Amino acid sequence: MEYNFSEIEPKWQQYWEEHQTFKTNNDFSKPKYYVLDMFPYPSGAGLHVGHPEGYTATDIICRYKRMKGFNVLHPMGWDAFGLPAEQYAIQTGTHPAVTTNKNCDNFRRQIKSLGLSYDWDREINTTDPKYFRWTQWIFTKLYNCWFDPEAGKGRPISELPIPADIQAQGQAAINKYIGEKRLAYYDNAQVWWCQSCKTVCANEEVLTDGSHEKCGHQVTRKNLKQWLLRIPHYAERLLEGLDDLDWPEGVKDMQKNWIGKSTGAEVDFAIEGLDEKLRVYTTRPDTLFGATYMVVSPEHPILEKLVTPENQEQFKQYIQAASLKSDLDRTELAKEKTGVFTGRNAINPITGQPIPIWVADYVLMGYGTGAIMAVPAHDTRDFEFAQKFNIPVICILDPKSADEETRAKVLAGEACWTEDGAYINSANPSIGLDLNGLNKKQGIEKVVAWLGEKGIGKATINFRLRDWLFSRQRYWGEPFPVIHWEDGEVTLVEDNLPVELPAMEKYEPGEGGESPLANATDWLYVTDKNGRKGRRETNTMPQWAGSCWYYLRYIDPKNDESIFDKKLENYWMPVDLYVGGAEHAVLHLLYSRFWHKVLFDLGIVSTSEPFQKLFNQGMILAFAYQTATGAKVASDLVEEKDGKYFHTETGEELSQIVAKMSKSLKNVVNPDDVVAKFGADSLRLYEMFMGPLDDTKPWAENGVKGVFGFLNRAARFFGTPENIVDEADDKETLKLLHQTISKVAFDIENMKFNTGISALMIFNNLVMKKGKVSRQTAEAFAKILSPYAPHLAEELWQMYGNTETLAYAPWPEVDQAMLTEDVFEYPISFNGKVRFKLEFAVGTPNAEIEDAVLAHETSIKWLEGKMPKKIIVVPNKIVNVVI
Numbered sequence: 001m002e003y004n005f006s007e008i009e010p011k012w013q014q015y016w017e018e019h020q021t022f023k024t025n026n027d028f029s030k031p032k033y034y035v036l037d038m039f040p041y042p043s044g045a046g047l048h049v050g051h052p053e054g055y056t057a058t059d060i061i062c063r064y065k066r067m068k069g070f071n072v073l074h075p076m077g078w079d080a081f082g083l084p085a086e087q088y089a090i091q092t093g094t095h096p097a098v099t100t101n102k103n104c105d106n107f108r109r110q111i112k113s114l115g116l117s118y119d120w121d122r123e124i125n126t127t128d129p130k131y132f133r134w135t136q137w138i139f140t141k142l143y144n145c146w147f148d149p150e151a152g153k154g155r156p157i158s159e160l161p162i163p164a165d166i167q168a169q170g171q172a173a174i175n176k177y178i179g180e181k182r183l184a185y186y187d188n189a190q191v192w193w194c195q196s197c198k199t200v201c202a203n204e205e206v207l208t209d210g211s212h213e214k215c216g217h218q219v220t221r222k223n224l225k226q227w228l229l230r231i232p233h234y235a236e237r238l239l240e241g242l243d244d245l246d247w248p249e250g251v252k253d254m255q256k257n258w259i260g261k262s263t264g265a266e267v268d269f270a271i272e273g274l275d276e277k278l279r280v281y282t283t284r285p286d287t288l289f290g291a292t293y294m295v296v297s298p299e300h301p302i303l304e305k306l307v308t309p310e311n312q313e314q315f316k317q318y319i320q321a322a323s324l325k326s327d328l329d330r331t332e333l334a335k336e337k338t339g340v341f342t343g344r345n346a347i348n349p350i351t352g353q354p355i356p357i358w359v360a361d362y363v364l365m366g367y368g369t370g371a372i373m374a375v376p377a378h379d380t381r382d383f384e385f386a387q388k389f390n391i392p393v394i395c396i397l398d399p400k401s402a403d404e405e406t407r408a409k410v411l412a413g414e415a416c417w418t419e420d421g422a423y424i425n426s427a428n429p430s431i432g433l434d435l436n437g438l439n440k441k442q443g444i445e446k447v448v449a450w451l452g453e454k455g456i457g458k459a460t461i462n463f464r465l466r467d468w469l470f471s472r473q474r475y476w477g478e479p480f481p482v483i484h485w486e487d488g489e490v491t492l493v494e495d496n497l498p499v500e501l502p503a504m505e506k507y508e509p510g511e512g513g514e515s516p517l518a519n520a521t522d523w524l525y526v527t528d529k530n531g532r533k534g535r536r537e538t539n540t541m542p543q544w545a546g547s548c549w550y551y552l553r554y555i556d557p558k559n560d561e562s563i564f565d566k567k568l569e570n571y572w573m574p575v576d577l578y579v580g581g582a583e584h585a586v587l588h589l590l591y592s593r594f595w596h597k598v599l600f601d602l603g604i605v606s607t608s609e610p611f612q613k614l615f616n617q618g619m620i621l622a623f624a625y626q627t628a629t630g631a632k633v634a635s636d637l638v639e640e641k642d643g644k645y646f647h648t649e650t651g652e653e654l655s656q657i658v659a660k661m662s663k664s665l666k667n668v669v670n671p672d673d674v675v676a677k678f679g680a681d682s683l684r685l686y687e688m689f690m691g692p693l694d695d696t697k698p699w700a701e702n703g704v705k706g707v708f709g710f711l712n713r714a715a716r717f718f719g720t721p722e723n724i725v726d727e728a729d730d731k732e733t734l735k736l737l738h739q740t741i742s743k744v745a746f747d748i749e750n751m752k753f754n755t756g757i758s759a760l761m762i763f764n765n766l767v768m769k770k771g772k773v774s775r776q777t778a779e780a781f782a783k784i785l786s787p788y789a790p791h792l793a794e795e796l797w798q799m800y801g802n803t804e805t806l807a808y809a810p811w812p813e814v815d816q817a818m819l820t821e822d823v824f825e826y827p828i829s830f831n832g833k834v835r836f837k838l839e840f841a842v843g844t845p846n847a848e849i850e851d852a853v854l855a856h857e858t859s860i861k862w863l864e865g866k867m868p869k870k871i872i873v874v875p876n877k878i879v880n881v882v883i
Contacts, residue, residue: 001719001799003712005679009791013115021807022074022117026568030071034572035062036551036611038580038588039077039124041543042103043084047110048661049669049687049699050620054579056684057617057693057753059116061577063787064748066117067811073572074117075554077124078104082543083197083215086476089507096476096507100127110671114680115790117807122557126478126546131553133498134563135545136481138595139184140492141602146181147233154233154601157182175489183230183598184470186482186490190299190365191469193222198509200224202469202542205587210325221299221323227471227480227539231594235259235463237608238593246613248694254585260464265448266369267457269294269346272354274305278346281368281462284375285451286435286443288350289426290396291373292386294357295339298322299365306357308343315340315359322361337362337385348373349456350428350447360385368462376416383416397421468591470542475507475516477540483526485534499536515539547588548595551575551610563604574607582616589614615751618696620687622667624659627652632659634666658698669699681789682708688753688788707757711792714764714785718778718796729774736766737777738818744784745811753788760785775800780812824876828853830862831883838879846873853879 016022035058040051062074078100085096085103104125111118124131144157157178166177179185191200196217205213212219231238239259242252264283271278278294296303298319307315318340339360346357355373362381363372376386377395386393393413398421399406409415423443426435433450435443451457471480479501481493493499502523507516517524517538526534555572556564589611596610625633625645637648645654661668674683685707690697717723729737740763747756763781767773773781779800786793786806797806822842826849827834836858840849850871853859863883872880 001715001795003679003715003719003792005681005711005791006676008795009113009115009675009680012791012794013112015794015805016115016117016807017112017120019805020121021805022119023121024073024075024119025071026571027071028571030069032073032572032576033062033065033070034073034575035065035577036074036554036575036579037076038578038584039079039547039550040107041079041082041084042100042107044088044099044103045663045668046103046106047671049671049674049683050661052111052114052116052671052683053620053687053693054581054617055111055116056114056687057615057751058577058579059684060688060748060753060787061751062117063790063807064745064811066808067783067786069810073122073554074119075122075124075557076111076116076118076120077122077550077554078107078126079543079547079550080104080125080127081477081546083199083474083476086474086507089476093505095503097127100125113675114671114684117790122554124550124553124557126550127476129498129500130560132478132546134553135478135541135549136497136499137494137563138549138599139541139545140481140494141604142184142229142595142598143182143492145183145598145602146178147183147230149233152237154183154598156602183233184227185230186225186227188223189226189228189467189469190221190223191226192219193224194219197474199473200226200469200471202544202587218324226469227537229468229470229594231468231591232463232465234594234597235261235465236461237597238465238590241593241597241609245609245611247611248582248614248616251582251585251589251614251616255590258465258586258590260367260462262462262464264460264462265444265451265457266460267349267373267451269349269373271306271357272345272347274344276302276305278302278306278357278371279369280371280373281460282373284378284444285447285457286423286426286440287375287378287396288348288373288447289428289435290375290377290394291348291351291355292376292392292394293355293374294346295360295363295372295374295385296342296357297363297365297370298359298361300359300370303342303359306342306344307359311340311343315342318359318361325361337381337388339385339389341389349451349454350431350433352428352430356391358385358389367464377410377413378417380416380418394425396423396425398424468594470545471537471539472542473509473515473538474540475501475504475509477542478545479517479540480537482537483534484537485528485532487532491534544588544591548592549599551578551592552599552605566606570606573605574610574612577613577615578611579615579617581619616694618692618694619660620690620697620699621658622661622665622669622699624657624665624667625654626657627654632665634664636666661699674704678704678708679711679791681711681791685711685757685788689757691754693751693753710761710764711789713768714760714781715792715796717764717768718773718781719799721799723772724775724778724800725772726775729777730770733767733770733773733777734815735818736763737780738815741780741784741812742814742819745814748787757788760788782806783809783812826877826879828856828859829878829880830859832880835862842876846875849873849879853881 037055037058062072065072080100085099088094088099089096126132145154146157146160148155160178160181162174162177166173192206194201194212194217196215197212201212201219206219207213210218239256239261242255262283264281265285266279266281267285268277268279339358342357342359344357345354348355374382376382376393378397395411395413397417399410399417400422406415410417420440423435423438435446448459479499481497481499483491502520504516504520509516515538524536552564555568559565592610596605597608599605600608625638633647633654638645638654639648645656647654659665671683682704686704689707740759743759744756747753782793782796794806823839824842825837825839828836828838838852869882
């Protein structure tokens with residue numbers, strides 16, 4: 001048959017849709033397999049060829065698992081809230097829902113054109129009120145939950161014990177105490193503010209250069225009233241849970257680094273002239289003897305009290321400058337240290353000496369307590385700061401392993417030593433503390449014990465992870481089910497969800513941080529039955545909210561009575577395989593795990609982790625072009641001549657490079673164009689054949705032509721009735737068939753799709769040389785081809801007289817005997833008497849057999865160092881050594 005993909009592919013896509021071929025049934029008698037793609041944001045640009053890479057991989061696995069008898073859940077939906085649709089609404093006046101729905105329709109059309117076997121009955125959209133009703137419901141659970149540190153889990157707020165002294169202070173004190181325990185809370189927060197987007201950003205959304213990951217503009221610090229989630233309460237469990245997950249080690253490491261667990265001690269320093277204490281966190285309390293100054297972050301809440309009147313003006317200027325820097329600029333990229341003396345001293349609790357308190361931007365409020373004790377002799381940053389501002393440097397670790405010159409400088413306070421050493425200058429007899437001569441472990445233990453005895457410090461575990469900023473000053477997001485009342489009370493709208501967005505004509509956020517919803521006056525103000533006036537929350541939830549739990553809604557997407565049926569959740573969870581980009585390692589994956597653990601603690605879900613196996617597909621890049629100076633040139637201004645590339649306008653020779661697809665370079669490849677030219681099966685096959693799934697690879701149309709040629713050859717041979725015969729295949733064909741079945745299955749199970757395709761090509765080449773193949777073998781080939789090229793496989797399957805879809809045909813059984821090479825066990829005789837036996841593959845050359853026989857230990861014994869007169873090899877019968 002001719003490979004007419006433009007007729008074959010729409011035909012089978014229509015068949016699958018009409019017959020609901022991939023509709024998932026909740027058949028508890030079957031083993032389940034839940035495969036999930038990270039659902040896309042439906043942008044106006046539509047898909048490019050990078051998107052289907054992961055989708056094709058999961059589709060191959062799903063098709064294979066169905067044929068292996070699994071009940072497969074493979075859903076798709078849209079992460080559709082977010083800034084782009086709102087920005088478009090601001091520019092055009094078009095409601096974001098209109099833009100979003102149009103984009104979803106286009107994405108759905110494109111995805112369906114690729115023959116991906118999603119259950120479209122389970123499609124979800126995070127902007128659908130029937131969906132975000134349950135997002136709001138989960139928020140109410142977070143609000144009404146507290147973390148019990150003794151039990152190590154979240155519990156309903158109704159179970160929170162209220163201390164007697166709090167109860168004695170009245171209801172206001174009780175409410176305040178409860179508010180300080182809720183996992184979701186509303187408070188003043190110093191936040192990252194993006195002036196371009198006019199919204200706050202979570203810490204995780206600010207890139208290392210201080211820019212907003214959504215728009216690329218620099219962010220600044222701002223104080224705003226915000227909703228936050230106490231994710232640090234779950235830091236230890238988020239860390240421990242990684243051990244049992246089949247995830248890439250790189251992703252695990254990124255989460256571990258972001259959580260940032262460290263062990264050390266908190267130490268209280270008295271402040272001269274103030275009753276308050278300055279608390280620091282340090283991983284090296286044993287170095288207190290060398291602490292010669294203190295540093296507090298520019299954001300530290302005690303700063304106003306610390307700074308003396310004569311230093312106020314200098315202090316304000318410094319704080320303003322620090323607010324414009326990113327965390328990276330303040331720490332790793334800072335070329336020189338800056339700071340301002342507060343005018344006050346703290347008292348070193350071990351030495352009793354006054355030490356100056358400085359404000360410096362190399363200390364971040366987001367780590368520890370926002371204040372440090374500085375030990376300049378043994379910390380590079382502290383040493384640089386001390387040198388600049390002429391602060392004493394006291395060596396307390398003798399660098400005995402250093403060379404003499406370095407050691408002399410360190411001991412004199414003229415150089416910094418960051419390695420370990422022997423304690424010196426670390427004794428104070430008046431307080432009974434002497435570390436000299438101890439090792440690091442002993443020193444830490446002794447100091448921590450002393451601090452505890454004196455009530456000025458304690459051993460502490462610290463985490464870098466901060467409270468999750470959970471509100472945005474935008475229109476296009478999930479409204480909070482919250483009302484702020486005039487008497488200061490905050491209540492939830494729990495019985496009347498969803499709280500929907502009001503219709504509006506303008507979507508611009510306010511300059512000062514107000515959400516556009518602040519202008520929706522009819523929606524905004526409410527009055528309760530007692531006449532009390534209230535105001536709805538005008539912030540909306542971040543885009544991460546809907547994606548935190550979407551995998552759960554796929555289980556039971558049309559349930560209006562509950563978030564899902566518990567029996568279905570118990571059957572389907574956890575997700576067996578989750579495929580998506582590594583860029584979500586910290587944001588989405590960490591947030592989802594946090595929400596899931598809270599839901600687990602409340603008995604809503606049955607597993608402690610949502611995603612058992614994670615796989616990150618690599619990025620598909622495209623060729624781009626640049627001049628000798630590195631200037632990029634759009635691909636439509638490039639022409640090729642004799643393997644070289646030239647600018648069509650200037651004639652300059654260009655170099656070809658590999659770059660990320662972008663509109664500006666005009667190197668974006670639209671899958672619609674590839675499907676129109678080569679067919680969906682070719683696109684699927686090529687994306688899997690480019691190389692290992694997790695590699696970054698450049699797109700090349702010649703590669704598509706190559707796999708298109710293979711499909712053409714397969715269609716012509718297996719689709720020609722004269723080639724399909726009712727007689728047995730020869731042994732060579734059968735052996736390679738079973739080896740190919742085994743290879744393709746193994747490679748699918750292990751996500752090594754490119755080598756599985758190679759095996760299919762090799763088998764196709766063999767049978768084309770043979771010129772004929774049995775019907776049983778042809779059907780087996782159609783089956784093992786179908787996960788990769790389902791349209792062609794269905795067409796062949798139908799040609800062989802089958803009336804049902806191939807999608808649930810059983811995967812071919814492998815004859816294990818066909819996987820081993822034919823061997824013959826030769827009796828090895830000496831002068832006609834058998835002494836031992838050796839196995840050789842049939843067809844092994846005589847010379848190889850002779851060498852192996854002579855090297856055998858029995859031969860060495862009988863020959864006694866002499867060479868035999870001759871060796872007679874009778875193929876597949878006997879070897880006789882004549883001595």
